[in-house]
Amino acid sequence: MPRLTDARKELRRAQIAEAAVRCFGRNGLERTSIADIIAESGLSAGSIYAHYRNKADLVQAVARGDLAERARVLGSHAASDAPPDPDELLARLMAAIDPVKARLGVQTWGEATTNPAIRDIVVDMTDRMRAMLHDCVTAWLVKVEHHEPAEARESAAPIAHRVMALYQAELLYTALRSPTEETAP
Secondary structure, three states, X not given: OOOOOHHHHHHHHHHHHHHHHHHHHHHOOOOOOHHHHHHHHOOOHHHHHHHOOOHHHHHHHHHHHHHHHHHHHHHHHHHOOOOXXXXXXXXXXXXXXXXXXXXXXXXXXXXXXXXXXXXXXXXXHHHHHHHHXXXXXHHHHHHOOXXXXXXXXXXXXXXXXXXXXXXXXXXXXXXHOOHHHHHOO
16 A cells, blocks of 8 residues: 655644644534544545544644644744734634634533543643734834833733633633624625
8 A cells, every 4th residue: 555645644633633623613622522524524444543643643743734724823023013903803814714623622621620641731832822912912002002021921921811800701602602693695
């Protein structure tokens, strides 16, 4: 059997993760089985297990992939000559919320209360997201508001905390909306 190239492996991993997101969004994290993901992806069990050890590994990969996308966006904001102010940053984050991923995120938070492996993922992802928001707010304070870097880092902490809290509240609100509310104008 031919060996997969690194690029093909990444494409296959992405295909499996996307199938998992669809299943988790539709059935819930707890009620989704690896068999569901196999059926959704159209791949064999061997292919799934060649890329992911178990469902927790898939949840972690999905969470990390979502965080990597947010990191790319937040990094580009922080690196720009005029980073967005906290209100604009929050508006941009909220506009980019995917309802399916919001439902998965909220399910993951719930699972984290009883599953130590998932709790570790959620804590890590939350800490990383908060750090990225802190960096972006610091960049805004330095580049736009002309604060000294040390003062900006200190001042950014409570602002980033509030942005994170409001973003998480919007994720929860989005996750709880019914499908008809998601498509209403």
